[in-house]
Amino acid sequence: xxxxxxxxxxxxxxxxxxxxxxxxxxxxxxxxxxxxxxxxxxxxxxxxxxxxxxxxxxxxxxxxxxxxxxxxxxxxxxxxxxxxxxxxxxxxxxxxxxxxxxxxxxxxxxxxxxxxxxxxxxxxxxxxxxxxxxxxxxxxxxxxxxxxxxxxxxxxxxxxxxxxxxxxxxxxxxxxxxxxxxxxxxxxxxxxxxxxxxxxxxxxxxxxxxxxxxxxxxxxxxxxxxxxxxxxxxxxxxxxxxxxxxxxxxxxxxxxxxxxxxxxxxxxxxxxxxxxxxxxxxxxxxxxxxxxxxxxxxxxxxxxxxxxxxxxxxxxxxxxxxxxxxxxxxxxxxxxxxxxxxxxxxxxxxxxxxxxxxxxxxxxxx
Amino acid sequence: xxxxxxxxxxxxxxxxxxxxxxxxxxxxxxxxxxxxxxxxxxxxxxxxxxxxxxxxxxxxxxxxxxxxxxxxxxxxxxxxxxxxxxxxxxxxxxxxxxxxxxxxxxxxxxxxxxxxxxxxxxxxxxxxxxxxxxxxxxxxxxxxxxxxxxxxxxxxxxxxxxxxxxxxxxxxxxxxxxxxxxxxxxxxxxxxxxxxxxxxxxxxxxxxxxxxxxxxxxxxxxxxxxxxxxxxxxxxxxxxxxxxxxxxxxxxxxxxxxxxxxxxxxxxxxxxxxxxxxxxxxxxxxxxxxxxxxxxxxxxxxxxxxxxxxxxxxxxxxxxxxxxxxxxxxxxxxxxxxxxxxxxxxxxxxxxxxxxxxxxxxxxxxxxxxxxxxxxxx
Numbered sequence: 001x002x003x004x005x006x007x008x009x010x011x012x013x014x015x016x017x018x019x020x021x022x023x024x025x026x027x028x029x030x031x032x033x034x035x036x037x038x039x040x041x042x043x044x045x046x047x048x049x050x051x052x053x054x055x056x057x058x059x060x061x062x063x064x065x066x067x068x069x070x071x072x073x074x075x076x077x078x079x080x081x082x083x084x085x086x087x088x089x090x091x092x093x094x095x096x097x098x099x100x101x102x103x104x105x106x107x108x109x110x111x112x113x114x115x116x117x118x119x120x121x122x123x124x125x126x127x128x129x130x131x132x133x134x135x136x137x138x139x140x141x142x143x144x145x146x147x148x149x150x151x152x153x154x155x156x157x158x159x160x161x162x163x164x165x166x167x168x169x170x171x172x173x174x175x176x177x178x179x180x181x182x183x184x185x186x187x188x189x190x191x192x193x194x195x196x197x198x199x200x201x202x203x204x205x206x207x208x209x210x211x212x213x214x215x216x217x218x219x220x221x222x223x224x225x226x227x228x229x230x231x232x233x234x235x236x237x238x239x240x241x242x243x244x245x246x247x248x249x250x251x252x253x254x255x256x257x258x259x260x261x262x263x264x265x266x267x268x269x270x271x272x273x274x275x276x277x278x279x280x281x282x283x284x285x286x287x288x289x290x291x292x293x294x295x296x297x298x299x300x301x302x303x304x305x306x307x308x309x310x311x312x313x314x315x316x317x318x319x320x321x322x323x324x325x326x327x328x329x330x331x332x333x334x335x336x337x338x339x340x341x342x343x344x345x346x347x348x349x350x351x352x353x354x355x356x357x358x359x360x361x362x363x364x365x366x
Numbered sequence: 367x368x369x370x371x372x373x374x375x376x377x378x379x380x381x382x383x384x385x386x387x388x389x390x391x392x393x394x395x396x397x398x399x400x401x402x403x404x405x406x407x408x409x410x411x412x413x414x415x416x417x418x419x420x421x422x423x424x425x426x427x428x429x430x431x432x433x434x435x436x437x438x439x440x441x442x443x444x445x446x447x448x449x450x451x452x453x454x455x456x457x458x459x460x461x462x463x464x465x466x467x468x469x470x471x472x473x474x475x476x477x478x479x480x481x482x483x484x485x486x487x488x489x490x491x492x493x494x495x496x497x498x499x500x501x502x503x504x505x506x507x508x509x510x511x512x513x514x515x516x517x518x519x520x521x522x523x524x525x526x527x528x529x530x531x532x533x534x535x536x537x538x539x540x541x542x543x544x545x546x547x548x549x550x551x552x553x554x555x556x557x558x559x560x561x562x563x564x565x566x567x568x569x570x571x572x573x574x575x576x577x578x579x580x581x582x583x584x585x586x587x588x589x590x591x592x593x594x595x596x597x598x599x600x601x602x603x604x605x606x607x608x609x610x611x612x613x614x615x616x617x618x619x620x621x622x623x624x625x626x627x628x629x630x631x632x633x634x635x636x637x638x639x640x641x642x643x644x645x646x647x648x649x650x651x652x653x654x655x656x657x658x659x660x661x662x663x664x665x666x667x668x669x670x671x672x673x674x675x676x677x678x679x680x681x682x683x684x685x686x687x688x689x690x691x692x693x694x695x696x697x698x699x700x701x702x703x704x705x706x707x708x709x710x711x712x713x714x715x716x717x718x719x720x721x722x723x724x725x726x727x728x729x730x731x732x733x734x735x736x737x738x739x740x741x742x743x744x
Contacts, residue, residue, distance in 0.1 A: 094650075095650075289646065346666065346671050346672070347666060349639070349671075350639065350658070350662045350665070350666070350671055351655065351662060352649075353647065353649040355649055358649065362655070
């Protein structure tokens with residue numbers, strides 16, 4: 001009887017919270033809201049964690065839990081003054097507590113508000129396992145990563161299609177090729193996608209243009225707010241596992257992509273916000289127990305990112321755990337009969353210690 | 367005592383050593399060396415050494431005297447010097463680093479050291495004393511005779527009661543729980559002769575027949591001589607006492623071991639199910655699910671999973687062994703929070719038994735403990 005009542009509560013919560021970012025408040029923590037499928041395709045071609053993508057495929061819908069860190073972030077975004085330099089928000093917490101998911105939630109809010117999204121889904125992918133490392137065409141001491149850059153440009157194109165024709169620019173970037181003033185951004189992006197060799201430089205150019213134009217026009221067609229989202233921020237200031245041709249280790253500064261993103265992180269522009277999340281799971285040479293910004297970013301990174309607004313993400317509390325458990329029950333994900341009983345629930349609480357990712361992995365085989 | 371062994375060997379040498387010397391006469395006078403040459407007697411084929419009764423009596427005397435000397439040496443009272451005190455003193459005076467306890471120096475009463483032997487069974491004319499001597503196993507068959515006599519006595523008693531009209535089936539029964547029949551080896555020790563498996567089973571059958579009769583309580587004393595009390599396991603481990611914090615929160619300590627991992631924990635009441643091991647959360651210390659399940663088992667079994675806060679430290683061995691050690695420690699700490707019946711249930715669930723399995727030793731001539739080298743036919 002009680003379970004039926006809770007089911008009703010859950011259903012009501014599921015249906016009523018589509019798109020209503022204005023109405024979501026602290027009362028709604030623990031409830032799930034559905035991400036519309038069209039938004040998922042456009043906004044997150046590469047952004048969501050792989051296990052969550054599997055879950056979307058299985059359940060045929062993407063449901064995100066509303067949690068306090070995400071609500072906090074959205075409230076800051078609502079209250080911030082966009083004529084001033086952007087505020088930097090860092091989501092930090094232990095492994096598997098839901099930093100990437102909170103970031104995605106906040107990003108969805110920005111998307112529904114019509115912002116231009118620059119989303120780097122995992123900066124760690126740019127500092128390790130790169131097959132091709134070309135010396136940069138524009139600057140001799142740097143290295144390009146054509147595959148990663150062109151991949152990112154494709155995703156950027158999908159996410160921000162409506163802005164591509166609106167933004168105008170002019171930029172000279174090699175001796176041979178140049179884009180005239182007044183060309184739309186879309187053409188630049190296409191050029192980068194088609195010609196792999198110069199794609200990293202194109203990325204740099206795109207970022208620079210967006211920075212310059214973000215706070216420019218307050219009204220009219222050209223106005224937009226810029227949301228820069230980086231997951232795995234500690235990759236920008238950590239070490240790489242890439243080697244140069246003479247077998248010495250590559251510094252992150254010597255990579256064009258990383259250098260450009262670092263420039264984005266500085267708050268010398270206006271008209272947007274910088275949302276970031278730390279990540280230990282993909283990081284190189286960091287112990288598993290490190291999760292605070294000072295530990296993961298290192299001295300250099302911390303100095304660069306200061307001042308920032310830290311937002312801490314922790315394991316589920318009782319209410320959130322209940323909600324997650326009921327959601328899985330509702331979707332028939334927990335098949336084992338024992339998991340539906342009180343004993344089974346206690347076991348789940350103990351074994352996962354209410355950690356979201358561990359709970360998800362545990363329920364996957366039940 | 368080992369001295370007797372030496373003396374035995376010395377006596378052999380004395381008997382045969384001189385004979386050997388006579389055989390070997392050195393021919394060259396230039397080299398007057400006498401080669402001492404031992405003829406090796408087949409000691410194993412001679413059977414176990416036989417000690418005479420006088421010899422054993424002398425040993426007992428020497429033991430008593432030696433005990434008084436030892437007591438004087440240690441500065442204790444010779445009158446009240448027990449076997450435990452002897453063991454303690456010998457361990458102090460002759461410290462030994464040998465791992466095998468049975469190889470260390472020992473001073474015990476000759477009864478415990480020399481195997482029991484039968485005295486001469488026949489008189490000066492060669493006539494045996496016992497009427498069953500010619501069966502070969504006189505003590506065993508005389509025991510069977512005794513048991514049968516007792517059965518007959520009980521039957522007679524039964525008939526008497528029937529005649530009087532006082533026959534009842536529900537009489538006082540002998541309590542047999544917590545004891546077992548003596549093993550074949552133990553009976554052989556008592557009878558000082560070898561019996562076969564069939565003989566042993568026959569004896570047990572007879573005893574059971576005796577037990578099946580209604581008035582067997584008459585011979586209770588006799589039967590209990592053949593039963594051995596099993597140790598009561600619960601009295602071995604003391605339940606740790608419940609201590610109270612200044613705030614009034616109950617807590618208890620406990621230790622646990624598995625393979626070579628040692629764990630010690632503090633279990634605090636009115637907590638919320640947080641478990642910290644070596645300063646880290648248990649979720650990050652034991653990423654493997656199996657280890658966390660091991661930690662969960664005692665708490666879930668007793669039904670108090672969200673009630674306690676556990677703070678533990680563990681060292682040594684690998685992750686599974688550490689989890690096992692922690693589990694034992696948690697179960698032991700829970701004993702003080704739980705009722706008697708629950709303690710018995712936990713014991714039956716195997717939560718309180720220390721796992722005796724240890725890594726097996728590698729043997730010479732083999733790759734590992736069990737693995738052999740490649741077998742070649744030729």
